[in-house]
Amino acid sequence: MKLETPIEYLKGVGPDKAKLLNKHLEIFTFGDLLEHYPFRYVDKTQVTQVVNIFPDSTNIQVRGVLSEITTAPMKRGQRMNAILTDETGSVELVWFQGVAYLKKYLQEGREYLIYGKPDFYKNRPTFKHPEMDLVDPNKQLTFADRISPVYPSSEKLKPRYLDSKGLSKLVNTLASKVSEQNFPEFLPKEILEDYALVRRFQAIKNVHQPESESWLEHARNRIKFNEFFYIQMNMHRLKLNQQEADGFLLEKLGDYFNSFYNDYLPFELTNAQKRVLKEIRRDTLTGRQMNRLLQGDVGSGKTVVALMTMLIALDNGFQACLMAPTEILAQQHFTGLQELLEPTGITIEILTGSIKGKRRKGILERTKSGETQILIGTHALIEPTVEFLNLGMVVIDEQHRFGVAQRAKLWQKNNRPPHVLVMTATPIPRTLAMTVYGDLDVSVIDELPPGRKPIRTVHRFDKDRITVFQFIREEIGKGRQIYIVYPLIEESETLDYKDLMDGFEAVEREFSPPEYRISIVHGKMKPVDKEMEMQRFVKGETQIMVATTVIEVGVNVPNASVMIIESAERFGLSQLHQLRGRVGRGAEQSYCILMTGHKLSSTGRKRLKTMVQSNDGFHIAEVDLKLRGPGDIEGTRQSGILDLKMANVTEDQTILQNARSAAAQILSKDPNLMSPENQALKLHLQQRRNKQEIDWSRVS
Ligand code: ADP
Ligand code: MG
Numbered sequence: 001m002k003l004e005t006p007i008e009y010l011k012g013v014g015p016d017k018a019k020l021l022n023k024h025l026e027i028f029t030f031g032d033l034l035e036h037y038p039f040r041y042v043d044k045t046q047v048t049q050v051v052n053i054f055p056d057s058t059n060i061q062v063r064g065v066l067s068e069i070t071t072a073p074m075k076r077g078q079r080m081n082a083i084l085t086d087e088t089g090s091v092e093l094v095w096f097q098g099v100a101y102l103k104k105y106l107q108e109g110r111e112y113l114i115y116g117k118p119d120f121y122k123n124r125p126t127f128k129h130p131e132m133d134l135v136d137p138n139k140q141l142t143f144a145d146r147i148s149p150v151y152p153s154s155e156k157l158k159p160r161y162l163d164s165k166g167l168s169k170l171v172n173t174l175a176s177k178v179s180e181q182n183f184p185e186f187l188p189k190e191i192l193e194d195y196a197l198v199r200r201f202q203a204i205k206n207v208h209q210p211e212s213e214s215w216l217e218h219a220r221n222r223i224k225f226n227e228f229f230y231i232q233m234n235m236h237r238l239k240l241n242q243q244e245a246d247g248f249l250l251e252k253l254g255d256y257f258n259s260f261y262n263d264y265l266p267f268e269l270t271n272a273q274k275r276v277l278k279e280i281r282r283d284t285l286t287g288r289q290m291n292r293l294l295q296g297d298v299g300s301g302k303t304v305v306a307l308m309t310m311l312i313a314l315d316n317g318f319q320a321c322l323m324a325p326t327e328i329l330a331q332q333h334f335t336g337l338q339e340l341l342e343p344t345g346i347t348i349e350i351l352t353g354s355i356k357g358k359r360r361k362g363i364l365e366r367t368k369s370g371e372t373q374i375l376i377g378t379h380a381l382i383e384p385t386v387e388f389l390n391l392g393m394v395v396i397d398e399q400h401r402f403g404v405a406q407r408a409k410l411w412q413k414n415n416r417p418p419h420v421l422v423m424t425a426t427p428i429p430r431t432l433a434m435t436v437y438g439d440l441d442v443s444v445i446d447e448l449p450p451g452r453k454p455i456r457t458v459h460r461f462d463k464d465r466i467t468v469f470q471f472i473r474e475e476i477g478k479g480r481q482i483y484i485v486y487p488l489i490e491e492s493e494t495l496d497y498k499d500l501m502d503g504f505e506a507v508e509r510e511f512s513p514p515e516y517r518i519s520i521v522h523g524k525m526k527p528v529d530k531e532m533e534m535q536r537f538v539k540g541e542t543q544i545m546v547a548t549t550v551i552e553v554g555v556n557v558p559n560a561s562v563m564i565i566e567s568a569e570r571f572g573l574s575q576l577h578q579l580r581g582r583v584g585r586g587a588e589q590s591y592c593i594l595m596t597g598h599k600l601s602s603t604g605r606k607r608l609k610t611m612v613q614s615n616d617g618f619h620i621a622e623v624d625l626k627l628r629g630p631g632d633i634e635g636t637r638q639s640g641i642l643d644l645k646m647a648n649v650t651e652d653q654t655i656l657q658n659a660r661s662a663a664a665q666i667l668s669k670d671p672n673l674m675s676p677e678n679q680a681l682k683l684h685l686q687q688r689r690n691k692q693e694i695d696w697s698r699v700s
């Protein structure tokens with residue numbers, strides 16, 4: 001068996017099913033299938049008697065004798081019904097698909113173990129498309145027979161016999177052939193012993209076909225260990241590269257920094273801002289490249305830290321750039337910074353995708369000649385046509401929108417890498433930060449500028465809309481401004497767009513000119529129009545801003561005091577917190593109103609409750625991590641670092657610690673993996689990296 005063999009050549013697959021496996025489960029090869037792990041296991045000895053089946057039963061197993069198989073034609077294909085009976089009663093089984101095949105396979109009078117979730121029809125439990133296992137009374141049940149793995153599948157795959165059971169069958173033919181040759185051990189003997197790890201091939205085999213309870217646990221343990229271990233090794237490598245990379249020495253704090261700080265800064269810096277600036281200052285004095293992550297809750301004042309960081313570079317004769325995730329944000333940074341820098345004589349420009357032709361050419365020329373000292377922009381800054389004379393400092397706002405690869409591209413703009421400061425308002429829980437951003441040093445602004453009042457958050461139902469509208473009126477009467485935000489989720493963009501427009505019309509009916517004026521901003525508008533509408537709101541010409549989540553990050557209108565989030569149950573926690581952070585930026589009491597319908601899932605309710613109870617971004621991020629699991633944390637998936645299939649950052653802390661210390665143990669003795677016992681490891685990591693590069697190309 002060769003792991004690279006395309007999955008289509010596995011018996012029982014073929015070209016059609018292979019396509020489905022590619023598309024829905026990213027299974028391309030034998031190896032991929034073997035690494036498609038069960039997410040839980042069902043104990044087949046746990047059988048529910050028919051009398052004990054209730055309408056709220058989840059997936060259960062029933063053991064009984066099959067009878068009364070009947071078929072009936074339908075519009076397309078046919079339907080099949082059957083009865084399964086145990087000592088206490090009987091249940092109905094129904095199939096709408098694959099009937100021809102089932103008819104051959106199922107036998108009346110034989111005993112079956114079925115698995116599925118019952119529905120109730122006419123007081124009788126009914127199973128739609130249950131999994132069917134023939135019971136062999138003569139067979140001695142081994143642990144493997146008793147425990148059956150449940151594999152992740154998708155609705156699209158189920159009718160093609162690629163449900164958990166179908167996948168299980170396919171995996172089993174491979175799993176029984178797995179040997180040390182397929183999954184050669186890469187960890188040195190010492191590590192295997194110190195951390196009581198089973199060998200790789202044993203782990204793969206046992207996760208699919210566990211020999212015993214204890215083997216299963218060891219197998220899962222080893223696979224999780226590997227997942228964390230790869231990440232740790234990568235982090236170390238990145239860190240080593242950086243430590244080797246010379247960075248510009250920014251020795252001076254000169255006129256730009258000092259005169260701005262003493263004469264033009266409109267407020268006193270908070271202690272947290274001062275501390276972060278000191279940390280940055282220290283980094284730029286080492287002669288090594290700075291790679292720092294700046295975390296600060298929304299409104300904590302990251303922008304001015306970014307500006308002063310750029311001034312350090314300017315004082316030492318370098319250029320600096322600031323990259324934002326959207327045009328609106330780039331524009332807003334530009335306008336704000338231009339105003340602050342006016343009296344200093346610093347040349348600051350903006351470059352975004354919508355700036356074209358002559359204007360663009362001019363900006364590019366001035367950037368290349370060094371005339372432009374600070375360049376603000378979007379992704380457009382990464383393009384190869386953008387050349388600097390001497391770029392010394394790169395600031396990236398809202399890191400989670402940019403992948404690691406994009407960061408790396410910016411580094412390549414010089415023969416020496418510029419210093420990099422990435423800023424994020426999405427607080428990353430410590431556990432995750434350690435895993436994901438281990439290559440960055442972390443600074444935290446844990447203090448808000450003085451005079452801010454905590455935002456009051458409430459949850460209201462659609463039926464309370466009249467009182468909510470009344471409240472809006474009162475706030476506008478006090479001279480405040482209001483945001484009303486609608487969710488926009490890509491898959492159902494048209495639907496959401498309609499929600500937005502309906503909502504907009506309702507708001508328009510309530511708040512009509514000349515007394516009230518409304519701005520609307522959404523993703524389908526042209527950047528110039530968006531910009532114009534935003535500006536109207538920023539300048540206070542409109543009092544209400546109806547928007548989709550395009551305003552999620554960074555927009556700063558201190559006079560806005562109410563954030564209304566429609567269909568709040570459809571937003572994730574961190575997104576809700578981000579949106580809420582758009583208000584509470586001035587000295588006035590601000591409010592966040594979470595609007596929902598009556599039907600809420602339990603996690604939906606938990607999210608809303610968390611928002612109402614807490615204003616603390618870190619606490620919210622921790623809850624978010626627990627509710628969603630780390631794979632979903634914004635940005636981590638795209639950035640491609642967090643490749644965890646089985647391991648869980650919150651639940652598997654001990655294994656994570658073990659993997660960390662194992663990596664450290666290996667690298668402290670042999671940082672470049674030169675010794676004979678580490679050759680297998682070196683080769684394995686190399687192959688993994690190559691494979692990941694191939695995976696990238698599959699995606700694009
Ligand atoms: P964020 O961290 O979310 O990017 P901003 O940098 O946009 O926050 O700052 C939010 C607001 O707080 C801005 O209006 C900014 O001028 C103001 N601000 C920042 N630092 C201070 C400070 N030390 N004292 C008072 N206001 C501040
Ligand atoms: Mg910001």
